[in-house]
Amino acid sequence: MVRKTFLLSGIAGLMISAGADGAKKPSIGPLPDKPPEPKDNPTTPVKVELGKLLYFDPRLSGDGSVSCATCHDPNQGWAKKRVMSPAYPENKHFRHSPTVLNVAFNTLMFWDGRVKTLEEQAEKPIASPFEMNMNYDLLEERLKAIPEYRKLFKKAFPNEREPITIKNIAKAIAAFERTIVCNDSPFDKYMRGDSNAMDELQIKGMKLFVGKAGCVQCHNGPNFTDNKFHVTGVPKSRVEDQPLVAATRNFVLRQAGFRNPERIDRDLGRFFLTGNKKDKGSFKTPTLRNVALTPPYMHNGVFKTLEEVVDFYDKGGGKVPNKDRRLKPLNLTDEEKEALVAFLEALTCENVPYVEEPELPPYEGETKVKKGGR
Amino acid sequence: MVRKTFLLSGIAGLMISAGADGAKKPSIGPLPDKPPEPKDNPTTPVKVELGKLLYFDPRLSGDGSVSCATCHDPNQGWAKKRVMSPAYPENKHFRHSPTVLNVAFNTLMFWDGRVKTLEEQAEKPIASPFEMNMNYDLLEERLKAIPEYRKLFKKAFPNEREPITIKNIAKAIAAFERTIVCNDSPFDKYMRGDSNAMDELQIKGMKLFVGKAGCVQCHNGPNFTDNKFHVTGVPKSRVEDQPLVAATRNFVLRQAGFRNPERIDRDLGRFFLTGNKKDKGSFKTPTLRNVALTPPYMHNGVFKTLEEVVDFYDKGGGKVPNKDRRLKPLNLTDEEKEALVAFLEALTCENVPYVEEPELPPYEGETKVKKGGR
Numbered sequence: 001m002v003r004k005t006f007l008l009s010g011i012a013g014l015m016i017s018a019g020a021d022g023a024k025k026p027s028i029g030p031l032p033d034k035p036p037e038p039k040d041n042p043t044t045p046v047k048v049e050l051g052k053l054l055y056f057d058p059r060l061s062g063d064g065s066v067s068c069a070t071c072h073d074p075n076q077g078w079a080k081k082r083v084m085s086p087a088y089p090e091n092k093h094f095r096h097s098p099t100v101l102n103v104a105f106n107t108l109m110f111w112d113g114r115v116k117t118l119e120e121q122a123e124k125p126i127a128s129p130f131e132m133n134m135n136y137d138l139l140e141e142r143l144k145a146i147p148e149y150r151k152l153f154k155k156a157f158p159n160e161r162e163p164i165t166i167k168n169i170a171k172a173i174a175a176f177e178r179t180i181v182c183n184d185s186p187f188d189k190y191m192r193g194d195s196n197a198m199d200e201l202q203i204k205g206m207k208l209f210v211g212k213a214g215c216v217q218c219h220n221g222p223n224f225t226d227n228k229f230h231v232t233g234v235p236k237s238r239v240e241d242q243p244l245v246a247a248t249r250n251f252v253l254r255q256a257g258f259r260n261p262e263r264i265d266r267d268l269g270r271f272f273l274t275g276n277k278k279d280k281g282s283f284k285t286p287t288l289r290n291v292a293l294t295p296p297y298m299h300n301g302v303f304k305t306l307e308e309v310v311d312f313y314d315k316g317g318g319k320v321p322n323k324d325r326r327l328k329p330l331n332l333t334d335e336e337k338e339a340l341v342a343f344l345e346a347l348t349c350e351n352v353p354y355v356e357e358p359e360l361p362p363y364e365g366e367t368k369v370k371k372g373g374r
Numbered sequence: 375m376v377r378k379t380f381l382l383s384g385i386a387g388l389m390i391s392a393g394a395d396g397a398k399k400p401s402i403g404p405l406p407d408k409p410p411e412p413k414d415n416p417t418t419p420v421k422v423e424l425g426k427l428l429y430f431d432p433r434l435s436g437d438g439s440v441s442c443a444t445c446h447d448p449n450q451g452w453a454k455k456r457v458m459s460p461a462y463p464e465n466k467h468f469r470h471s472p473t474v475l476n477v478a479f480n481t482l483m484f485w486d487g488r489v490k491t492l493e494e495q496a497e498k499p500i501a502s503p504f505e506m507n508m509n510y511d512l513l514e515e516r517l518k519a520i521p522e523y524r525k526l527f528k529k530a531f532p533n534e535r536e537p538i539t540i541k542n543i544a545k546a547i548a549a550f551e552r553t554i555v556c557n558d559s560p561f562d563k564y565m566r567g568d569s570n571a572m573d574e575l576q577i578k579g580m581k582l583f584v585g586k587a588g589c590v591q592c593h594n595g596p597n598f599t600d601n602k603f604h605v606t607g608v609p610k611s612r613v614e615d616q617p618l619v620a621a622t623r624n625f626v627l628r629q630a631g632f633r634n635p636e637r638i639d640r641d642l643g644r645f646f647l648t649g650n651k652k653d654k655g656s657f658k659t660p661t662l663r664n665v666a667l668t669p670p671y672m673h674n675g676v677f678k679t680l681e682e683v684v685d686f687y688d689k690g691g692g693k694v695p696n697k698d699r700r701l702k703p704l705n706l707t708d709e710e711k712e713a714l715v716a717f718l719e720a721l722t723c724e725n726v727p728y729v730e731e732p733e734l735p736p737y738e739g740e741t742k743v744k745k746g747g748r
Binding site for chain 1: 433503504508511515616617629
């Protein structure tokens with residue numbers, strides 16, 4: 001019966017839409033095998049190998065203690081099971097870590113969507129004082145002091161006289177991240193024709209997802225995100241009142257030109273970037289793929305479980321600045337909620353990509369890499 | 375006999391000059407009790423108290439691990455007994471730590487003299503990626519999260535609505551540094567009339583200092599520095615070839631606009647700042663007061679002992695870019711060299727200011743300060 005709702009789609013061949021009438025409605029479907037890649041950064045094996053080393057290398061941070069993997073951890077669904085993301089030592093982060101899994105299919109990066117490509121994304125946290133706190137020029141000089149990197153950058157970017165640049169660091173990391181994809185979840189298998197891949201409860205949940213519950217309105221497309229921004233009134237996390245979390249938020253606000261950051265006591269998302277009132281509390285729709293692997297949830301990690309998230313939307317979301325934009329309550333039964341959660345769990349890959357922390361190349365004249373920067 | 379060479383001087387009342395003919399020659403003399411202070415930063419007890427806390431507070435650095443005292447250590451003559459200064463974790467410094475003792479009497483700061491006041495000096499290493507690696511705005515927000523600092527800044531800068539600013543951080547540290555002075559060395563006492571304060575060898579050394587050895591040509595004034603730049607051809611330290619030392623030097627050169635920093639294999643001092651050929655290998659004359667407390671010597675810590683320094687100048691210094699500017703050999707006897715070293719040792723204060731690391735104020739909601747930032 002569900003099969004009858006299959007629609008051919010330009011994106012992924014098989015899609016299930018919000019309605020069964022064939023009109024253009026938001027739809028979900030299996031993920032393609034490979035994410036798109038930009039023309040100026042083709043994914044090559046040597047670039048991926050280099051990107052993998054860089055992804056795990058804490059020397060990309062100021063004091064040599066934070067790598068990409070610190071906050072996007074292969075052991076934690078390529079995200080981090082903490083309310084707020086880890087931060088650079090002596091700091092606290094003010095947002096929860098999103099996953100790197102399948103991020104290569106997204107067209108907006110960060111919770112506030114401030115950039116559109118993985119390449120642009122990869123370089124931002126390196127320079128952020130509360131994330132990796134590293135100066136790009138100093139980083140380039142530091143990596144030049146590592147013979148293996150000199151060799152690998154030369155191989156990965158063969159036509160450049162001096163290939164160790166922040167742009168190429170970001171390109172290599174992005175190329176590596178394009179390999180951190182998976183599309184063998186029960187849902188994917190089901191969509192490709194294996195009708196036993198999801199159980200009855202999960203199928204019921206899928207129907208609710210695209211139907212009564214309306215999740216598909218925002219969580220659509222093969223990666224379960226519309227790559228747009230929405231205000232859903234996620235409640236404040238108590239953590240947001242912690243002095244150092246507030247300090248980081250105030251800092252971000254000051255960098256964006258806000259005069260009195262201390263008047264704002266929570267994360268208002270895209271508003272911090274644009275200053276537009278309509279963006280107050282607006283965040284990018286996150287992917288739901290592998291969501292069961294990456295608790296807690298929301299930009300501020302305020303919900304511990306998927307059940308809490310479903311309950312939140314069942315009640316019509318939270319308070320929003322413009323009352324007319326408040327979501328409608330869904331009036332789901334307990335069984336319907338259970339089904340939705342079961343469906344969300346069916347979005348977990350069978351073979352989640354795992355990459356073991358590689359042995360990192362030492363500085364010239366040294367035989368191994370010291371742990372920690374002190 | 376030496377007494378006959380006393381000259382009245384506007385600077386310190388009693389001065390001993392290079393000659394005894396009363397003409398204006400470079401001279402040395404006792405240090406005044408108090409260093410000058412700028413009109414816009416009067417030294418007040420509360421400001422000094424605040425500056426003391428800030429001086430010892432590693433939270434002024436990005437990862438909370440480096441304070442002013444890390445490189446200018448009260449236990450090490452307010453300098454550091456290492457060839458190169460300590461650096462921010464994962465980095466190596468490319469210059470030796472100068473002392474903070476009596477620095478308040480100087481009119482040029484840093485080995486390259488890039489600024490003229492203690493206030494300007496204090497804020498530079500905070501932002502330097504290989505020194506304290508901290509963003510000023512984030513630092514201000516971090517300190518605002520510490521109730522005791524909120525209170526102290528308010529007291530120290532009572533007329534400002536928001537006194538926790540990088541400018542006031544620097545002012546408080548400078549005010550504290552103006553208290554790290556001493557003028558009770560055997561030399562000072564001798565100059566003030568206690569003819570037994572220096573022994574015969576030291577007196578002989580003093581005569582050589584202002585006479586045959588010519589040290590006074592550059593090391594003059596009450597703080598034994600002309601606050602000018604000179605090229606003396608200090609040899610390269612082997613440490614300067616270490617990959618991470620070179621990385622830091624290359625970084626500094628790149629920040630100054632040099633295109634091919636890797637072509638320069640040593641520290642060329644003020645040239646790195648100005649790019650002027652005449653400044654190649656030019657460094658500020660350091661104070662000699664308390665010099666016995668602060669080995670090793672020179673901008674690159676290349677000499678372990680005062681004997682090595684005296685030997686270096688005895689041989690006419692090192693190779694300099696313009697041969698005509700090479701110093702002349704001094705042809706000192708072994709006993710004369712010994713006397714010079716004895717005189718340098720007579721510049722050590724009897725009561726070197728010592729300040730114990732204070733207990734630092736905790737963040738709001740915490741009861742004590744965690745050691746280290748991780």
